[in-house]
Amino acid sequence: MAENDGRLRDTPLQWRVVSSETPFTGNKTGVRTDRVVMPDGSVAARDYQVHPGSVAVLALDERDRVLVLNQYRHPVRHKLWEIPAGLLDVPGENPLAAARRELYEEAHAKAEDWRVLVDLYSSPGGSDEAIRIFLARGLSEADGERFAAEEEEADMEVARVPLADLVRGVLAGDLHNNCLVSGVLALSAARADGPAGLDALRPAEAPWPARPFRA
Secondary structure (H helix, E strand, C coil): CCCCCCCCCCCCCCCCCCEEEEECCCCCEEEEEEECCCCCCCCEEEEEEECEEEEEEECCCCCEEEEEEEEEEEHHHHHEEECEECCCCCCCECCCCHHHHHHHHHCCEEEEEEEEEEEEECCCECCCCEEEEEEEEEEEEEECCCCCCCHHHHHHHEEEEEEHHHHHHHCCCCCHHHHHHHHHHHHHHCCCCCCCHCCCCCEEECCCCCCCCCC
16 A cells, blocks of 8 residues: 555554464474454465575675575575575575675675665565675675585585676576566666665664664
8 A cells, every 4th residue: 555655565463363283383384274254254274484584785896796606505496696585594584694604604795885786585475584795895704714505505516707797697587586577577676776775775783673683
């Protein structure tokens, strides 16, 4: 619904839940079943993944290249090109601190300038996962030793690819990771207004109602 200023906004709302159970709890996520009262008064079961939330980093260098990773994702049986990303492992964790950590651990890089690029729900029909994607600029190599990669990350490839090539890959149907797709298209849209478009991006510590955090 549009507000008085003419902007279209998603609005918080919760239909009445008459019962809730969690039939499965995994290492980081679980599955919950809520019985929800529908508008006609009937009650329907809704199953969804309970997720702590995630952050991702679109790291852009001085040559207009994006730092990307190639990683195996078992559920879809693909190696996907992605941007650095990870879970908010601690309730209330500051998303900027988590994003800095992921950029260091996955790419051994750091950045001087951080902005919020876009917030999204990854699959709101089946998961409560909320994702914040940051734009990071002023890249350089991180200090100290490289993070010891394990499991899927041990086989991960790191590259820097021109933003324009990634946009073409997304629109051609060659690239599918949701954070990469959302991030490169959002950045392209923001830059359509020139430098002012990037300056208008939200600050890195902007409020995030989907995952409130400590400053």
